[in-house]
Amino acid sequence: MQASECIQGTHIQELVDGLDRIYFDIETEQAQWKQASPFHCPDGCGTCCVDFEPDVLESEALYLAVWMLHHQKSRAEAFVQGTFQSPRPDPEKGCLFFDPADPYHCTVYEGRCLICRLFGYTGDRGKDGRPRWKPCKYLPIHSPGCSDTRRPQYREAELIDRFGALPPVMADSTSRALSLSPDSANLRRPLREALVIAIRKIQLLHRFLGAPPEPDTPAPNPVSPMPHAS
Ligand code: SF4
Numbered sequence: 022m023q024a025s026e027c028i029q030g031t032h033i034q035e036l037v038d039g040l041d042r043i044y045f046d047i048e049t050e051q052a053q054w055k056q057a058s059p060f061h062c063p064d065g066c067g068t069c070c071v072d073f074e075p076d077v078l079e080s081e082a083l084y085l086a087v088w089m090l091h092h093q094k095s096r097a098e099a100f101v102q103g104t105f106q107s108p109r110p111d112p113e114k115g116c117l118f119f120d121p122a123d124p125y126h127c128t129v130y131e132g133r134c135l136i137c138r139l140f141g142y143t144g145d146r147g148k149d150g151r152p153r154w155k156p157c158k159y160l161p162i163h164s165p166g167c168s169d170t171r172r173p174q175y176r177e178a179e180l181i182d183r184f185g186a187l188p189p190v191m192a193d194s195t196s197r198a199l200s201l202s203p204d205s206a207n208l209r210r211p212l213r214e215a216l217v218i219a220i221r222k223i224q225l226l227h228r229f230l231g232a233p234p235e236p237d238t239p240a241p242n243p244v245s246p247m248p249h250a251s
């Protein structure tokens with residue numbers, strides 16, 4: 022992910038880079054599962070975000086903060102100033118970045134949190150420690166290639182037998198994310214709180230280390246030569 026130079030070489034950069042690798046792996050594994058399985062979220066669904074706000078680790082909040090400061094700077098600034106306008110009419114009920122009117126719904130999609138990347142296309146582990154997967158209750162099960170009329174909990178062997186693939190396991194990605202900052206592994210905050218802290222932290226670094234010029238900032242005018250005294 023592209024980030025401001027002011028975090029280069031800092032612990033924040035380590036966390037953001039570490040999470041970037043985890044997000045990349047999730048995407049890769051999910052792409053394989055999506056290709057193999059007949060289950061796909063319906064276009065424009067987003068029901069999992071309606072009454073939900075993620076509790077996030079510091080690393081997830083920093084990742085989103087870095088992404089917003091690069092791609093949605095005025096929204097990020099409004100967020101810490103308390104002037105952010107959520108696109109949803111009921112901001113107390115769920116994630117502030119959910120836009121019910123937008124067909125894609127998530128307005129910070131590329132910077133979204135870990136759990137947001139896991140909805141729908143990840144499984145868990147049963148008591149035997151083996152991967153298993155159950156379709157989300159909003160996922161259509163009458164898809165081509167799937168004759169089930171039930172909504173079963175598929176066990177590992179059945180997943181391999183039917184689809185020849187396994188979805189990624191949620192706990193595996195979560196453990197990797199926790200291992201990025203073991204000292205604060207148990208510290209999670211609602212996204213709206215964690216994000217304010219994360220954006221402020223990066224803004225403070227900007228102030229200490231000096232922000233690099235914005236990509237579209239015009240170069241300053243050359244200094245005019247002093248007029249010669251006559
Ligand atoms: S960040 Fe995006 S995907 Fe995650 S809960 Fe909010 S709207 Fe949904």
Ligand code: SF4
Nearest residue numbers: 062066067069141157
């Ligand atoms: S995971 Fe379920 S609720 Fe979320 S978009 Fe997919 S089908 Fe809809």
